[in-house]
Amino acid sequence: MTEHRETSLGLQDNTELLHRISARLADRFAGVFAAETVERYVFESYAALAxxxxxxxxxxATTEHFANDRLNALAKSNAVAAGVPEVLFVCxxxxxxSQMAAALLTVEAKGRIHVRSAxxxxxxxxxPDVVAVMSEMGLDLARNYPKPLTDDVVRASDVVITMGCGDSCPIYPGKRYEDWELPDPAGQPLETVREIRDQIHARVKTLVASLTKETTLP
Structure with missing residues (x-):
């Protein structure tokens, strides 16, 4: 039986598994990033989530997903040509x-906008109450997970929308920033969480109309 070391995070050492994840992502991003860059992002993502x-x-599994998303964001921020608008929700x-907003925008945008949250x-x-009220709309957030805010996803975003996180989000020239003043659903009655969901949904619809209009202009 293979002996596992305990890391400083109190978790079993997954070094070999992380190397395999790094190899898969290095193949996926071949010609875009060096294998060393991919590996660094994988190990950093693991540490952040752990x-x-x-x-x-x-x-x-969440490490691979998170690292892949960060690398996509980095590739996008390094690219000269802009493609589909990128929106980042931060709370x-x-x-x-931010999770409700990302799920609602994904549905409303119908592939016309790329969405992230952190x-x-x-x-x-x-x-769990957020998961419950979103399931009432047929949106399953059960497999979603909270993600740390990283510099690369901010750089890749065209629009950054904050929700009660103060000055923690870095500011870059050329980005569109909005602050949505909405109550925190944590610890609120289910009916209040539904009201917050509906307020977010209304704002998301306005955002979609704004961004899709901007991208269709000559």
């Missing part, structure tokens, strides 16, 4: 408002 992970069984824990101090898991 800090708040309650259940470690899915950590390698403190990435467990409520948290300045991400929680270990999504708010």
């Amino acid at each position: 800090r708040t992970a309650k259940v470690t069984a899915y950590l390698p 403190v824990q990435n467990a409520g408002r 948290g300045s101090l991400p929680s270990a898991e999504l708010d």
Whole structure:
């Protein structure tokens, strides 16, 4: 039986598995990033997610997804030509408002906008009441997970929308920034969480109309 070392994070050492993830992503990004860059992003993503992970069984899978998204963001920010508009929703824990906004925008945009969300101090898991009210709309957030806010996803975004996270989001010239003042659903009655969801949905529809109009202009 293979002996596992304990890391400083108190988790089993997944070095070999992370190397395999790095190899897969290096193949995917061949010609875009060096294998060393991909590996660094994989190990950094693992460390960032492990800090708040309650259940470690899915950590390698979420690491691969998170690292892949960060590398896509980095590739986009390095590219000269702009393609589909990129929107980033940021709140403190990435467990409520920003997750609802990202899910609603994904549906409303119908592939015309690329959507991300992140948290300045991400929680270990999504708010169960948020998952419940979104499921009422037929949107399954059960597999989603809170993600740390990283510089690369901000750089890649055309629009950054903050929700109660103060000055934690870095500011870059040329980006469109909005602050949506909405109550935090954490600890609120279910009816209040529904009201917050509906407020976000209305704002998302306005955002879609704005961005799709901008991208169709000559």
